[in-house]
Structures are given as structure tokens and as C-alpha cells.
Amino acid sequence: MRSRELSPVEITDAVLDRMREVDPLLGAFCTPTPDLARRRARRLADDLVRGIDPGPLGGVPLGIKDLLSTKGIRTTSGSWFYRDHVPEEDDIVVERVLAAGAICLGKTNTSEFGYSATGLNPLFPATRNPWDTALSPGGSSAGSAAAVAAGLGPMALGSDGGCSVRAPAALCGLVGVKPSMGRVPVYPGCRDERLPGVSGWESIEHIGPITRTVADAALLLSVLAGPDPRDRHSIPSEVDWIGAAREGAERPGTVAGLRVGLSLDLGYLPVDPQVRTVVERAVREIVGERLGCHVEPVEPGWPDPAAAFSAIIMAETDLTGMRAMAAAHADRMSPHLVAWLHQPWSAQDFTDANMTRKALVNTMARLMRDHDVLITPTTAVPAFPADLHGPDRIDGIPVSDSAWIGFNYPANLTGQPAISVPAGWTETGLPVGLQIIGRHLADETVIRLAAAIECAAPWAHRRPPLRPVSSAQASR
Template identity: 70%
Template sequence: MTPAERDALCFLPATEVAAAVAARRLSPVEVVDAVLERIEAVDPELGAFCTPVPDRARAEAADLADRLARGEAAGPLAGVPLGVKDLIATAGIRTTSGSPAYRDHVPDQDDIVVERVRGAGGVVLGKTNTTEFGYSPAGHNPLFPPTRNPWAPSLTPGGSSAGSAAAVAAGLGPVALGSDGGCSLRVPASFCELVGMKPSMGRVPVWPGCRDERFPGMSGWESVEHLGALTRTVADTALLLSVLAGPDPRDRHSVPCGDVDWRAAARAGAAEGCAGLRVAYSPDLGYLPVDPEVRRVVGEAVGAFTDLGCVVEEVVPGWADPAEAFQAVITAETDLSGMRALVDRYGTEMSPHLVAWMTRAWTARELTDANIARKALANRMAGLMSRYDLLVTPTAAVAPFPVGVQGPERIDGRAVADTAWIGFNYPASLTGQPAVSLPAGRTRDGLPVGLQVVGRHLADGTVLRVAAAYEVARPWAHRRPRAGDAAQGTAGQGTAGRRAVGQGAVGRGA
């Protein structure tokens, strides 16, 4: 196999890899070797993997090849190599959550999603970098060097599933596991020109993540955490979710039904489209500042829904900005006693924004008011979705910005909080509705912009069908970043002034 052929193999969709391995046209050892070679060549610049496990991955691929040679059945992910976000438990593989407090933590069990990936024939390449405990939408933590965007390495890939997004965009595995409590699949998908789907709350079970009271920081976000996929194609998203989704009694929020045929929904959208659906389009939700370039790109992309036969209406949903309520909801689900003990011990090494968050003097009234605000949002959302099948918005209010900062200080001339740019993501996180970020296009400076599609409660199949139809109308997966020698790029357009944050990097994981 020539170097060019091996490189092309790294960008094969997971659907094609699994089919070729199952048919014995391709060896899982060849696939894994090709991807590991590319990781070795490209990842020193990007920092997608904080704990790669090449020897273990090669051994898993060799074992799978032996089993297939003996005539054993191939699983739906046969030979598919993938990264696992460093917030997701992996038995025998270091899981740090991006925090100095857990720099040497090695779980004794896999998360349910990792169990299912391994059982389906997937090969784990290692752990992908994340922000500390997931409490940031950027791409850096105090333990490892920051992850960089494959399209422009001076810029962030977004977070907190930063490494998973950078890996998939750069051809370091066709898919990766990530999580999304507030925006952490959708924003990296937007910044890295990927598909990032947060399925409905409970579709993909979460355990022991968010549930294990022994580990402060790892045991929060229970009522908003969603596990899902970062991929280059909608079909790959459907394939991975067909493996990950389904009830499990260990997760008390698990939806006790398997009523979505994920792959069939994607096939139907690609083949038949989505004509007749009612789409509510909101460029700013009535309260968010949006970079003019992002507004332009998403506005043009929304035209695809009209072309597909949908009925599109611009709306102002009418709910209040839930940003403060979201932060309080997360706080109420955090082990504050445990986290404050970690701050007492490791605070000088931890992320400054996280230390400030954990040591703030929260009041009971703030926390209970947040629950009432969440209920009000859910009721307003239910009213909107009774009239429409989908809500479409930008995914992020800005394009990618420089590595090492939390966010822009100004958007479209307005001074903003450093997380205002992720405000489009909070509503679906708080209501638990399915949402996907799809590539919308590029700014005039060539930076990726994402479009968010939110479906009705538990209407995951509709969201996947629409995503697949949109992909046919506006394809993107043929584009590849020049990872390794990519142009450095510039900051997201229309914003000025960046907040620097402490790095405290201690070197790459082994």
C-alpha cells in the first residue's frame, strides 16, 4: 500500500471501513496501522490525543482479524478505529478528565458506550483531549497542551470534546466518542466542519460517568449529559448511534425503548429528502449577539431547507436567555464539597474559571430559581415545537478563535460574557431534545461555521433524516484539512479582544 493509499484509508467513512473489514476485503490491522501512522505524523501539532494506546489498539485489531479468519461474525463497527473523550471511562486506560486532580486515574471499568463499541468490533485508539471536567467550551486544560483546529492550528477546535473533533477532522479515525452537556459535541463540530449529534436525553445510557459519587468533578451534569458521536458523515453518525443507543438499567435516566432505526432514518433522508416539514429558523433567538459572517453563512445555508421542500419561517421563540440558569443547574448537580476539596489541594494547578465557579458563594435561591427557569424554558419550547417540526439556528455565534482563550470579549460590537458565543446550545441541553450541528459553510476568511437543527422531544429519527437530506443538498465530507502543514489562519471574524487563560501544561500523555 502506497503512502497515498494509506492516507486515503484514514479518511474512509466508518460505514465503508466496517463493510470492507466484514467482507474480508480489508484487514483491521491495515486500518489501525494506517491511522496510527497518521497520528504519529500529524498529532504532535494538533494534540488531539492525550493518552494514545497504540500497542493495545494493534493487539485489538490483530485479535479481531484472527476471529474473523475463524469465521466469527463481524460486528457493525468491525475494525473501525476511534478515539474516546477523556471524560468517558475506559478500563485500564488513563482517564484524567483534563484535571491535575486525576492525572494518574485509571478506571477499573468501561463506560457503557465503550462496552458497546468494543462489543461491536470497534478499536479504541486512546483518549482524546478535553477541557477540565468539561466545564468550558474551548479546547484547553491545565494538564496537557491545548488541542488545535486541523483547519487552522492557531485556532481552537472548540470544546469540550476538543480532541475528538480534531481527531476526526484530521483523519485520525473516522469517528470519535464525545459528550455534550451544554454544547460539547455541537460546538466542536461547528468549528471543525463535522457532524456532531446530541441525541435525546436518555437515548444513549451514561454510566459510570455522572453517576459515580467517588469522583468529584466526574460525577456532575447528570440531568443534562448526553453521549454521542463526532463524525464526517451523517451515515457514520447513524452507524455509531445504532451501536450506542438503547436502554440500560444502570442509567436511571435511560429511555426504556429502542424505537429509532438510526441507519434507516439516515438512508431515508438521503434517498427521499424531507419535504413538507415545518422549520422555525431563528438567527439569534431574539437575544444573542451573532457575528455578521456567521449570520450570513447560516442564513444562506437555511435556504437548503426551502429547496428540500420544507416550509421555513423566521421566528423569535420568546423565552429568556437561560445562560445563568444553566450554570446554576450544573452547580446544583456538582459535588461542591468534593470539588472544593480538590480546589484546596490542586487549585493553583486547575483552570482559573473552574476554581472561580466552584468557590463562588452560591445561594439556595439561585439554584431553585434556575430550576423554575428551566421549566419555563421547557414549556415555551414545547409550545414552539407544537407548531414546528424543527428549530434551526447557528451552532455558535462566532467562527473559531485563537487557541488558549475562553471566548471573544465582543461580538458584533457588543461586549459579552466569555461564554455568550455558545448560547444557541443551552435550550436543547436543558430540555433534553435531540440536536445536531451540521456544516453550514465558510466565512470569507475560510473558517468553518455550523448550523444547529433541534428536533421535537425524542424525534431523533426526524433529526437524522433531515441531516442526511441536507448533506445531499450541501455536501462537505470531500474536503480535508492540510493537517500537519495547515495554514495558520486567523481569529474568528467580527470579534475583537480575547481573554487569555492560564495553561499550566505539563506535557503530553504517554
Template identity: 65%
Template sequence: MNPTDAEAICRLSATQTAALIRSRELSPVEVTDAVLDRIDAVDGELGAFCTPTPDLARATARRIADDIAAGRDTGPLAGVPLGVKDLISSKGIRTTSGSHAYADFVPDEDDIVVERSVAAGAVVLGKTNATEFGYSATGHNPLFPVTRNPWDLDRTPGGSSAGSAAAVAAGLGPVALGSDGGGSVRVPAALCGIFGFKASMGRVPVYPGCRDERYPGVSGWESVEHIGPLTRTVADAALMLSVLAGPDPRDRHSIPCADVDWTRRRPTGPLRIAYSPDLGRVAVDPEVRRVADEAARVFEKDLGAEVDRIDLQLPDYSAAFGAIVAAETDLTGMRAMADRLGPAMSPHLATLVRTPWTAEQFTDANLVRKAVVNRVARLMSTYDLILTPTTSVAAFPVGVQGPELIDGRMVPTDHWTSFTPLANLTGQPAASLPAGRTRGGLPVGVQLIGRHLADGALLDACAAYEEAAPWRDAWPTAV
């Protein structure tokens, strides 16, 4: 592959891009121009970026090129193009959270993750589309055109980090930032055929975002929210973690972090994996189950892991998760916003914020959460990893919240995302790995959940799977 060819540049990983720029085989300007040209060519139909910033990106690339020429330190992400989810604050760049309430909002400060990425040399391409305040796992909001799946433009990319996933999958930058309060990094990663990673709670600090009380809608998800990368390789996620991880006093959940080289592979040793294809209760499409079963086989037969198919025997946490999210939402502010916006707010969000809640529901939800956390902690004393499908189905048509029928069962329209909130409730690290495709050619992902704070071990297991069942040469054909 000629790395100076524009298409080849757009297919480079972040790790490759950074290495070629450091060696001066590529310039940051060449890389930025190639990616911006591809955005111009395909994003009109894809809808990944809601606020592109080409002038800023080119100016940043030129500055980094000058720094390299002068021999100055430019950081581990020098010249790497980066998309930033529209729920994540970026100083001087419109950040709407997918809502008419913030249609013209321009933050005066960066989120910590943007601050660290830019300091490490990343070139911000713009803001990627997201659902309104992240309260949906699809790709549409009332403010911008719908984001579509690059594998099939009539289907959803998943969400709420819809634009970030679609962009990375389509070659509109090798990495993008997403937020994950219940699976919003992992779900779209699965539907778009890329890698999505959320670290242990507190490993990557968050501020302002859900930690800042000033912004109704944005300030929810306090105890479950994470920010993580969407990438095409595990190595790129490890590279991003090396930039993003570490405590910050602005986030009370952030944790001390030893000086760890997250990009260094560690011997995995024999793994013990608890495989649950349905959590004992979730309706799963047979095509998804087939791919998940094959992933379990790869771990067992190709990687020598001990894989036990288990019934997790967890309480149904779906209602509890909804109550916890509601309890951490500024319902007064959101209800006033719903009254003010009227039909300009997403109907499902307006319904959610107007739902009456009781103190008993919030108390019961916390009891369910404790039961889930304790049950999983006991399980992780025996197993290194939990393996599940990431979602119950592959990508479905745009315009709906989810299928109402899965494997012959009538289900709520959010049922298809039942697997991912588990790791948000427990705070464990979790990833979605591309594991195969349906017979119709749509990507299917599997979820790996690691032990609490064992982020490196989880990344190592993901990297081992990537080597055994490589996916990076599978590119979408719809764009």
C-alpha cells in the same frame, strides 16, 4: 480512490471502513496501521490524543482480523478506529478528565458507550483531549498541551470534546465519542467542520461518568449530560446510534428503545422549520449569520421546507443553566480539590466552584428551565425542527475562553456558546451540521434541534441537508 492507500484509508468514513473490512477488501490491521501512522505524523502539533493506545489498538485489530478469517461475527463496527473523550471511562486506560486530580486514574470499568462500541468491534485508538471536567468550550486544560484546530493551528477546536473533534476533522479516525452537557459535542463539531450529534435525553445511557457519585468533578451535569458521536457523515452518526442506543438499568435516565434501524433513511416529507438566527438576544458574527441564512435557504429552496424566521421569545437561560450545573456538581468535593490543587486547577474552574450559591438561585433556575421547556414544547407542536447557528463565532485564537466583542457588542466570554444549552435543558435531540466557511476559510456550523424522541427524523433531515449541500470532501489544510 485506492482504498489501500494510507491517506485514502484515513479519509474513509466509518460506514465505508466497516463495509470494506466486511468484504475483505481491507483488513482491520491495515486500517489501524494507517490511522496510527497518521496520528504519529500530525498529532504532535495538533494535540488531539492525550493518551494514545497504539499497542492495544493493534492487538484489537489483529484479534478482529482473526475473527473475520474464522468466519465469526465481528459486529457492525468491526475494525473501525475510535477515539474516546478523556472524560469517558475506559477500563485499563488512563482517564484524567483533563485534571491533575485524576492524572494517574485508570478506571476498572468501561462507560456503557465504550462497552457497547468495543462489543460492536470498534478499535479504540486512545483517549482524546478535553477541558478540565468539561467546564470550558475550548481546547486547553492544565494537564496536557493545548488541542488545536486542524483548519488553523493557532485557533481553538472548541470543546469540551476538543480532541475528539480535532481527531475526526484531521483524519485521525472516522469517529470519536464526546460528551455534551451544554454543547460539548456540537460546539467543536461546528468549529472543526464535522458532524456532531446528541440524541434525546436517555436514548444513549451514561454510566459511570456523571451518574457516579464517587468522583468529584466527573459526577456533575446529571440532568443535562449526553454522550454522542463526532463524525464526518450523518450516516456514521446513525451507525453509532445503532450501537449506542438502548436502555441500561445503571442509568436512571435511560429510556426504553424500540428495535430501530437508525441507519435506515425514512421519507422526510415537507418539513416545517423554525429559524432563529439569534434567539432574539444573542450577538452573532455577521459571517456566521450569513452562513446560517444560507443554510435556511437550502432547506427552503432546495429541500422544499417551510422555513419561518421567528423570535423564540425564550427567557435568557444562561444564568439558569450555570446554576443548574452548579447544583448538580459536588461543590464540597470540588472546593476541596481546588484548595488542594491550587494553581494546577484551571483558573476559570476554580472561580466557578468557589462561587457562592443560594437556594433561591437554584429554585429560580428550575423555574426558568420549566418556562424554556414549556415554550419550546408549544413551538414543536407547530414545527418539526428548530434551526440556529451552532455558535456565535467561528474558531478564535487559542488561549482565551471566548471573544469579548461580537458584532460590536461587549459580551461575556462564554456568550458565543449561547445556542447549544437549549437542547440540554429540554432534552431534545440536536445536531451540528457543517454549513459553510467564513471568508477566511474557517468552518461554520448550524444547529438543528428535533422534537423530543424524534431522533430518526432529525437524522433524516440532516442527511437530506448533507445531500443538498455536501461537506465531506472539505478537508482541513493545516495538518
């Protein structure tokens, strides 16, 4: 665009054409904004003609998760109660991408308030995985991942309170980054006390990019990161995002010698055999042999924190407000969320959860003294049927429907940076993700290693075998 080989209008029209062709199959966008996108593209094109710098994201079309507030654009959070909610202000990250010249394509589908790692909610049809539309793309940033995988823009915004950027990135063959806690500020999400359901997850919520490449994720993070007084947890960026990605891609030898701890099950998680095989092979052949990292199997040593994670979510939820919503219209809410709200949570549940969190943070810190990164599978399974919250068995073992995301939320509890990148594909062609967790605030190490892995074993050329619907089908 800067060289005038293409205009923002041409790019936006091409993506909107693609949306019209394939999104009826996917349900990635719950509130598309094509007219707004075209108007913004024309303004950016005029700016380019006048020699005005369009910004680092000038003319780049992207989707915005429906948990993130967008001024003047419906933001439902996947909830019937907010079906007509139109915010009066943008989320901080929305402010930043628009100021950087991005073009909003619309809002992408999510589970209700993000309380499930899928694209299921009572308001819109289930989002589907572009690699196989019978399957789930994961979530809760389901629409953002499905959109990017299907070519509906090169990047999208997601949020990650326990897995919701990394898990859908893994199931859709993409890059998903959960930066260190506070690197990317959050507001009004998690912090607007007037909005029950929207106002939870404060100490574990992160916002991050879902993209096709590490370089694109770094570019988006360079725009998103940096403190804001509206988020009391926000911290200075202090990260050369773009430089770290470039160094890893152009000089992958710089990661040689990194000490890598590898855990294929964290000591307690059932894992699909294909996922285990793909990740183990990728770490051995790419990270160890090609990149020269020192790989050592580890067992982290903390017990499964799933119960504590659930209690921390509820401790940061507006239970009074959400229980009132359920009392009025439980039939309009996700059944699993209603059941969660009606559990007899006690003060001891919440304080026990905090003690478990502290023990996990301390154990992780001791592990990371001897390792630069911890690598795990991103999810315990590849994509599963789109109408499920998760499989009830993994490797033949009965599990809860959230067990498949068990690799993800430890890094939310500790606040450490984590990224998911494609590790390979199953025998049936489904993506498998590999998660890299860095030391406290070591975002550059995570980005650099991810970029080096991408350089050694590129993935962005692989596209899902989507067959577009006809114009007549799309109009219906």
C-alpha cells in the same frame, strides 16, 4: 473489511501513521494507545479469517473522550487530580463500542471535567483546530473533533452537557449529535459519587458521536442507544437511526413539507455576521428551495437562560468535594473553574434556575407545536484563538467568554434531540455549523433532515489543509 479487501491491521496502521504525522500539531490525543489498538486489530483480523462476524463497528478505529471511563486506560478528565487515574470499569458506551468491534485509538483531550467549551486544561497542551492550528476546535470534546477532522479515525465519542459535541463539530466542519435525553445511557460518568468533578451534570449530560457524515453518526448511535439499569434516566431507543439517515440521503424528498422555524439569534444572542450570513443562506437555499421545507423566521420567546444553566451545573456538582480539591491545590486547577466553585451559590439560585428551566421547557413545547424543527447557528462565531475560552466581543458587542455557545444549552435543558452539520465556510475557509433541534424524542426527524441536507450540499470531501510534521519532528 468484510470482503477482505482491507484488513483491520492495515486500517489501524494507516490511522496510527497519520496520528504520528499530524497529532504533534493538534494535541487531539492525550493518552494514545497504539499498542492496544494493534493487538485488537490483529484479533479482529484473525476473527475475520475464521468467519466470525466482527460486529457493526468491526475494525473501525475511534477516539474516546477523556471524560469517559476506560478500564485499564488512564482517564484524567483533564484534571491534575486524576492524572494517574485508571478506572476499573468501562463507561457503558465504551462497553458497547468495544462489543461492536471498534478499535480504541486512545483518549482524546478535553477541558477540565468538561467545565469549558474548549480543549484547555492544566494537564495537557491545548488542542488545536485542524483548519487553522492557531485556533480552537471548540470543546469540551475538543480532541475528538480535532481527531476526526484531521483523519485520525472516522468517528469519535464525545459528551455534551451544554454544547460539547455540537460546538466542536461546528468549528471543525463535522457532524455532531446530541440525541434525546436518555437515549444513550451514561455511567459511571455523572453518577459515581466517589469521584468529585466526574460526578456532575446528571440531568443535562448526553453522549453522542462526532463523525464526518450523518450516516456514520447514525451507525454509531445504533450501537450506543438503548437503556441500561445503571442510568435511571435512560429510555428505550425506539429509533431506526440507520434507516432515518438512509431515507434522508436516498430520498431527500421525504423531508419536503417539514415546518422549519429559523432563528438566527434566539432573540438575544450577538452573532458574527459571517455566521449569520452562511446559516441564513444555507437554510434558504438548501432547506427551503432545494428540499422543499416550509421555513418561517421565529423568535422563540424565552429570555437568555445562561445564568440558570450555570446554576443547574453547580447544583449537580459535588461542591463539597470540588471545593476541597480547590482548597488543597487551586493552583493545579483551571482558574475559571476555581472562580466558579467559589461563587456564593444559594438555595434560591438553584430553585430559581429550576423555575427558569421549567419555563424554557414549556415555551419550547409551545413553539414546537407549530414547527417540526428549530434551526439556528450552532455557534455564534467561527473558530477563535486556541488559548481563549471564547471571544470577549461578538459583532462588536462585549460578551462573556461563554456567549458563543448560547445556541446550544437550551436543548440540554429541555432534553430535545439536536444535531450540528456543516452549513458552509467563512471567507477565510473556516467551517460554520447549522443546528437542528427536533421535537421531544423526535430523533429520527433530526437525523433524516440532516442527511437530506448532506445529500443536497455534501461536505465530507472538504479536508483541512494540514501539513504533516516530519518523522524527526514527530519523534521530538
